Amino acid sequence: MRETIARLYRIPDGIRSLYIQNAVRKNEITLPVMSVLIVLMELFNIIRVIFFSRSGLETWNNCFYFTMYCMMLFSVPALCLARYLLRQKPAEARQNLCIGIWAFWITWQVLINAYDLYKEPSSDITLFATAVLAGAVLVQMTPLLAGGMILGCYLLFTVLSWGFLDGGTKINALITAGIALLISGARYTHTITELSQQKQITEMNARLLEEQEKLRLSLEKHRIVMEQSNDIMFEWDILGDTVEFSQHWHEKFGYPLVISNFRNWLETTARLHEKDREALLQKVEEALQGKKAYLETEILLIDTEGHVGWHQIRVSLQYGMDRRPISGVGMLVDIDKQKLEILHLQSAAQKDALTGLFNKTALQEYAKQHLAAQKDGETVVMFLLDLDDFKGINDRFGHPCGDSVLSQTAQMLRRIFRDGDGIGRIGGDEFAVVVTGSFDSKQVFKKAKQILGEISSVGCPNKGVAVQCSIGAALSASPGMTYEELYQSADDALYKAKEAGKGTSCLLLEGKFLTPDTVGC
Secondary structure: OHHHHHHHHOOOHHHHHHHHHHHHHHHHHHHHHHHHHHHHHHHHHHHHHHHHOOOOOOOHHHHHHHHHHHHHHHHHHHHHHHHHHOOOOOHHHHHHHHHHHHHHHHHHHHHHHHHHHHHOOOOOOHHHHHHHHHHHHHOOOOHHHHHHHHHHHHHHHHHHHHHHOOHHHHHHHHHHHHHHHHHHHHHHHHHHHHHHHHHHHHHHHHHHHHHHHHHHHHHHHHHHHHHOOOOEEEEEEOOOOEEEEOHHHHHHHOOOOEEEOHHHHHHHOOOEOHHHHHHHHHHHHHHHOOOOOEEEEEEEEEOOOOOEEEEEEEEEEEEOOOOOEEEEEEEEEEOHHHHHHHHHHHHHHHEOOOOOOEOHHHHHHHHHHHHHOOOOOOEEEEEEEEEOOHHHHHHHHOHHHHHHHHHHHHHHHHHHOOOOOEEEEOOOOEEEEEEEEOOOHHHHHHHHHHHHHHHHHOOOOOOOOOOOEEEEEEEEOOOOOOHHHHHHHHHHHHHHHHHOOOOOEEEEEOOEEEOOOOOOO
16 A cells, blocks of 8 residues: 555655656657647637737736736747757756746746636636646646646646635635546556566567577577587586587597596507606596586697697586586687697797897896706706997997897807707897806806807898907805896806906806906816
């Protein structure tokens, strides 16, 4: 009961916007029609008063009617202007305009009818009845607003014409107002019920369409995966030690779609790359022990054409009542292209764009790994090479010449050192080389002398560019030295070499700066 009463003065939140849009649509249909009728009627009345009345505008009575007709007539262009100004406003603002104009038009009818009774008490209440009933029938609004408008008009009418109405007419006016209220309330209740049902139907249809679309997409995905994808679906019967694959498995690897004794197949198949066999068997063992409900790993597989490619295995396990794994559903995905692209990007991220050598970060990682793996009797040596007066080469001969010098220096270092040595460009004109093995100070200076000798072959064609460099070296003779310590020692040695006149080399060993002369090289 309370909810029913509440609906008479408050629009349900779920359909408030729908109700306002519906009301605006209906009211904006009737307003233009009524506007045309009003314009025609009031123009006729104005012409009648001015041209066809014997007294014209010389009497107060005709002036009153003329003023009221003009007010009604000019309300139409005012309405048009207001609608134009509110065309971009929310629907609620346009609804308020509709109600406001209807309230004006109904009040106007009430005033005219009251004046007619004042002038001629024998007149009837036709205008009042027509106004309130038309408002109830033509205007879409809430019962609260409708009640306020109809009762307000009734009270205004009865106050203005009370002394001119007999008892029966007063009762008729009250009955008319009551009927108008019932009509307006019935229209409102019908609209609310209709919109609520419409909203429910719309929501049900939307949910139905959503579920249908989900089902369609699910079936479509399944069809695409099974018929068009290169991915291989499989079901793993753990208890029966059997795996059943989709059709693409046989086409790509030549094995039957059903493999029995799957564990033994993993241990013996030639399609599985040897380095991944042990890791995959360990994953299978974890699955059998129920340690993981989902398994994912990357392996190398060899297809029937002998091509070795990266594949990703994804398996979701299913468990029995005893919480032991009984089966698995999985997918074998060919990720060779993506994997190679990732490896390529990782390699590119480690390279200096101009020279193709390690960049500073990659060289640092290389040095750290070899220092961490250093054993007794092994040495790790770092050479820092700085091109002397390289800025002058750029300034005098241009950056293309400078870039050529850097590229040639990189090529020279590749010729001198082994393929597995870490060679990098760590600054604008600064290079670093990290080598491992059994080196002493004489061997270090021998390499440095080779670099200083071959750097003279670097230059720019037909420009007479003379290139030389300074070299600083540091040596880790036993495990325990950090990268930062090794790099700082080589950098200090480089500074000493430049201080000695450039084009020379220096080695910092056990806190002492050594030169080729001090070690007899």
